[in-house]
Amino acid sequence: MNSPFADSAVNLALTREEKVDIYRLMVRTRRLEQAAILEYSAGQMGGWLSVQIGQESIAAGVRSLLGPGDHVIAGYRAIGHAVASGMSMEACLAELFGKASGCAKGKGGMMGMFHPAGRFWGGYSVAAAQTPLAAGLAFALKLRDEKGAVCCFLGDGAVNQGCFHEALNLAGLFDLPVIYIIENNGFGMWTSVKRASAYRDCLAKRAEGYAIDWDLIHGDDLYEIRAKTHVALQRVYRDGRPTVLEIATYRFYGQSIADANQRLYRTVEEIEERKLHHDPVVIWRDQLISEGVLDEELAQRISDEAKAESVAARAFAREADAPRLEDITRDVYWESDHDTPASRVGWHFFDA
Secondary structure (H helix, E strand, O other), rough: OOOOOOOOOOOOOOOOHHHHHHHHHHHHHHHHHHHHHHHHEEEEEEEOOOOOOOOOHHHHHHHOOOOOOOOOEEEOOHHHHHHHHHOOOHHEEEEHHHOOOOOOHHHHHHHHEEEEHOEEEEEEEOOHHHHHHHHHHHHHHHOOOOOOOOOEEEEEOOOOOOOHHHHHHHHHHOOEEEOOOOOOOOOOOOOOOHOOOOOOOOOHHHHHHOOOOEEEOOOOOOOHHHHHHHHHHHHHHHHHEEEEEEEEOOOOOOOOOOOOOOOOOOOHHHHHHHHHHHHHHHHHHHHHHHHOOOOOHHHHHHHHHHHHHHHHHHHHHOOOOOOOOHHHOOOHHHHHHOOHHHHHHHOOOOOO
């Protein structure tokens, strides 16, 4: 794949090691999600499991541009964003297992993908719930006069929610340093985008109604993701202005792993064609091989290492301890956990 964006300044600045690191992150994300699918299918996990297989270039590409002052928040398809933020496979799988050593102490499961150390502020199950939170994070950066951007990921099914439009209005009105990134994989909850959304050209164009710049990106091309996201980041850093980006992508699996209808609202041929010709991991691998940055031996070693890491993480999650019953009321109110004066007043503190 010869990307017209390979020669953009931000991509020419990539070192060989950085390119390989992006590939390693994409492979690790896929291996982790494949491991999660195996455990979920074996009945080891409860609740919800939504994977990003087929969309790995987005989290890896955007995160490769972010600095220490930048923040990320996402929707429920968030495992890739969590791993990209630096969360370990062990912490991620343990959370999916509901174990105390999970990233949210086993209390959040699929919706507990928080990694504050990597400035990742969670994946949210309610469609578009993260979008006003992203506006709030961006407003905090603005009030504190801190250089940084908030990258908020959402699915195409979230763009019709009222809170997203309210967040866009605030972002455009107050010049908030936020980038809303629509991961348009073609389908919301068992419904195609064209059946769910009224729009012209693309979903991101709706940003014009809020005086916000926008762009459309092909998710197969990691160089394009980086080049156009870089422009949006510079707009934030330089002008303090928001952007809406739409990345055209595709999920190889269903709305969730329990989606038994995924082959009813799209054909088997369509899914296989995307896997065969639009796999972002394969495309980036082939790109690096064509550049002489990667060879088959190194690619296989990266894959083997990621597989071994995922196997170890599965064992860790299986053997980890469950949360203690006495901790069920902890991590609900910060005040009560830290025995502050505020924790001793108010109707919600029954033990005061």
